[in-house]
Amino acid sequence: MSKQIKGVTNFDPAKDIPSLVGKVILVTGGTAGLGRESVIAFAAHSPAHIYFTGRNAPAAKSLIAEVQGKCSNVTLTFIKMDLSSLRSVKEAVTQGFKHDRLDILMNNAGIIAKPPILSIDKYEVQFATNHLGHAMLTNHLLPHLLKAANEPNSDVRVISNTSDGYEFHRLIKGGIDFRGLDSGSTMNKWVLGPWQRYGQSKLANILFAAELARRYPQITSVVVHPGVVRTPMLTEMRGFVRWFNDTACWLVGIVPMEPHQGAWSQLWCAAGANKEVLRNGGFYRPVGIDATEDLKGEGRNAELAIKLWDWSENVLRKFE
Template identity: 30%
Template sequence: MARTWTESDIPSQCGRRVVITGANSGLGFETARALAVRGASVVLAVRDVGKGEHAAERIAAIAPAAEVGVVWLDLASLYSVHEAAAELHAKYDRIDLLVNNAGLMYPPRSTTRDGFEMQFGTNHLGHFALTGLVLELLLRAPNPRVVTVSSNAHRFGSEIRFHDLHWEQSYDRIRAYGQSKLANLMFTYELQRRLSSHGSTMLAVAAHPGASDTALIRNSPAMVRRLAPFVAPVVAQSAAMGALPTLRAATDPAVLGGQFYGPGGVGQVRGYPRIVSSNRRSQDTQVQHRLWRTSERLTGVSYPF
């Protein structure tokens, strides 16, 4: 049996500057905390600055020597994404690691400020735009990485619905979430292919947390929310355990671009992180390329490849 990988396996992060979206709670907070403890300078990119500052104080109490900053970022607004990217450019000379962690799951149908279906716009398009806008900062680092948090729910997104990306004809919040998580994976795979073709040492990696006990469930159907207090202790793992696949993807020296990390237990629901597989649909290179072109058009952000 392969040896388990835990937080104690994270190598020193001294000298690395890390930006994590949605880092004020849940998986993002646990990721930021673990990296700060290992010496990283951490930037919490969050929608609620007050909550971000509180999270920064909690991390500082755990890791007093850590440098922790907060940047306003609302992924449901391209204006905010541009503002956050501009602030990062103004404050920092490079980014060593970008963790695209923030996410929204199962809300009633709504749209972002730019008219995108909320889950696709927040989970995929917002991160696509942010990554492109700070790519120059990433490429200044000696060994940069982008880790994008997907989900096993990518299997529920049977396709990228180019004919109705924003679910205007009919809305299924579970399938819409699956589409956004499928898009996260396709973005990672296409980004890595483009980086490799241009000889870049930057790595694009994906991860998923399995079933983790976080606030992400707050928009789930009422029956799921009622059962959660009884089912979660049996099925779900802690946010700290759920963050381990992201942390391994972000720090393990053996990681290769285009890999996907998730829990190693049955069904990838819980357990210690290992390389896992994604569904066949996520590996369709033609759809990956079409999604990339569509994302550039919708966000107005083009990558210099």
């Protein structure tokens, strides 16, 4: 077991997630890595339906066959979606989501340390994928989340993934470069550019989750750092980015976890933990450690969270 696994050390998704009968779940990035592991874990507890998104249709087909081979009573729907394209997100969720309620939304998908390029919508691609795409998705699913939340004895949760890499936002004045985002800049920086861009997108995940909790307290919204995990996000790194990541992990003694372990933290927050245990708007480390008070830099800046929310809403309106 990796030395990252601490806190709720005895968490076992197979035993500690209660029945999910009647629950409707959506997981982004469900065809690989932590998303795939989460879909498999949820399915073992008989939810009413699982939606999962991604871009790899053959991988989705394989996952559905695997899950239904073990849990024949569980139905799944793959929604093909490119989170870096806001129109794609809107069209995919509008056409693909068929239920009137949603109990668990896991904003899991993401990209890391990419070259300085723009999304199809002309936003820096990591910010577009990691934050704006999930903001669009959450916005369109909000009525379904609220419907479930307004029912008696409800327990509706939105789990968003972030990373300790959010701390690289401190290399950007103000934490998030709104002017650069608005101008269509690729934000090509000389000093740790890929990590600066990644850091501001992961900061946005933290602030968005906290602001969602403040605006809609009937929904439990938390943000999770899963740890360093041996998923394609890690294994497909190349060049300096890979060297920097591996060196940083080695210096602090981090051993990357396997995907099934890496999913524990988000699964604990999504379904394993009692609702009353979770801090709404909180930041969690593996597994079940409330690290909200440890957030650094702009990670606890409520004014910046409001600014990000309002700025994001203005962006999303352009693609409605």
